[in-house]
Amino acid sequence: MKITYIGGGNMAAAMIGGMLTQGFTGKDIHVVEPDTGKRAELSAQYGISTSAPEERIPASQVIVFAIKPQQFRAVAAQILPQVNDALVISIAAGIRAETISKWLNGYERIIRVMPNTPALVQAGISGVYAAAEVTSDDKALTERILASIGEQVWVDDESQIDGITAISGSGPAYVFYFMEALQAAAKAQGFNADIAQKLAYQTFAGAVKLAINSDDDAGTLQVKVTSKGGTTERAIKALETSQVRSTIIAAASAAAARSRELGDELGRDTE
Numbered sequence: 404m405k406i407t408y409i410g411g412g413n414m415a416a417a418m419i420g421g422m423l424t425q426g427f428t429g430k431d432i433h434v435v436e437p438d439t440g441k442r443a444e445l446s447a448q449y450g451i452s453t454s455a456p457e458e459r460i461p462a463s464q465v466i467v468f469a470i471k472p473q474q475f476r477a478v479a480a481q482i483l484p485q486v487n488d489a490l491v492i493s494i495a496a497g498i499r500a501e502t503i504s505k506w507l508n509g510y511e512r513i514i515r516v517m518p519n520t521p522a523l524v525q526a527g528i529s530g531v532y533a534a535a536e537v538t539s540d541d542k543a544l545t546e547r548i549l550a551s552i553g554e555q556v557w558v559d560d561e562s563q564i565d566g567i568t569a570i571s572g573s574g575p576a577y578v579f580y581f582m583e584a585l586q587a588a589a590k591a592q593g594f595n596a597d598i599a600q601k602l603a604y605q606t607f608a609g610a611v612k613l614a615i616n617s618d619d620d621a622g623t624l625q626v627k628v629t630s631k632g633g634t635t636e637r638a639i640k641a642l643e644t645s646q647v648r649s650t651i652i653a654a655a656s657a658a659a660a661r662s663r664e665l666g667d668e669l670g671r672d673t674e
């Protein structure tokens with residue numbers, strides 16, 4: 404088994420870190436990355452092999468494109484002579500399978516995956532779309548890779564990957580934004596940075612654990628914290644006055660729109 408990542412940045416590192424704790428070994432994974440420092444760090448931390456883009460990649464069953472969307476076309480041209488009959492997985496936001504296929508000279512064994520960074524701690528969730536030419540073995544192998552880093556949701560309609568990108572791909576950033584804001588609020592209440600972080604992190608961790616283990620939905624759980632005439636009611640009222648809920652929905656909608664826009668922009672770049 405050899406899985407080669409093209410691009411050794413944030414998301415590749417998160418996926419590799421997760422995979423290595425569950426079912427894969429350093430020998431299974433290779434990374435192509437231009438930055439010497441990142442290559443050294445990846446091989447020291449994970450015991451994987453690495454190479455620079457101008458070097459040949461090892462024979463691979465799977466090639467995962469983990470570069471930025473804007474880098475994809477040039478990198479695809481570089482890698483194309485070495486794809487042979489590997490399964491191609493793209494984790495890039497926006498870029499449609501049809502565009503990737505054009506950039507790979509008509510190659511069609513392509514699966515799009517939209518992972519997220521909690522993959523590093525096997526708590527990720529990935530959206531997956533398989534192009535028509537993908538075999539059942541390809542799907543089974545992809546399932547195995549993704550099972551090692553968390554949950555997965557397969558979609559038949561490729562456009563749903565834009566929505567998954569907006570919710571769970573970008574989603575950890577929204578959660579970290581809220582966590583950071585709660586820490587700032589704790590500091591404003593006079594707590595030092597360590598205690599502020601502890602209060603915020605454990606509140607998130609506890610609330611998520613409770614929600615996952617509860618038959619109640621999130622709305623009901625919120626009501627159970629909100630005593631009539633109490634403190635939470637006042638806070639929720641302030642959030643509603645500032646339209647925080649609808650702003651979160653609008654933010655995710657903006658992310659989905661950007662994903663579609665990337666798909667359109669880069670999809671035109673095929674001549």
Ligand SMILES: NC(=O)C1=CN([C@@H]2O[C@H](COP(=O)(O)OP(=O)(O)OC[C@H]3O[C@@H](n4cnc5c(N)ncnc54)[C@H](OP(=O)(O)O)[C@@H]3O)[C@@H](O)[C@H]2O)C=CC1
Binds near residue numbers: 415
């Ligand atoms: N970060 C996230 O949470 C998520 C990201 N994604 C997707 O994953 C992809 C990567 O994102 P992310 O990891 O955040 O980005 P990064 O910029 O951290 O990683 C991309 C890496 O690719 C390297 N690279 C550039 N050119 C080449 C080349 N010719 N050959 C090999 N590697 C090259 C870059 O090097 P250099 O910096 O020197 O250019 C960089 O280290 C994107 O397409 C993104 O849409 C998907 C889900 C979540």
Ligand SMILES: O=C(O)[C@@H]1CCC=N1
Binds near residue numbers: 496568572573
């Ligand atoms: O911000 C981005 O474009 C990528 C895709 C999802 C998360 N990070």
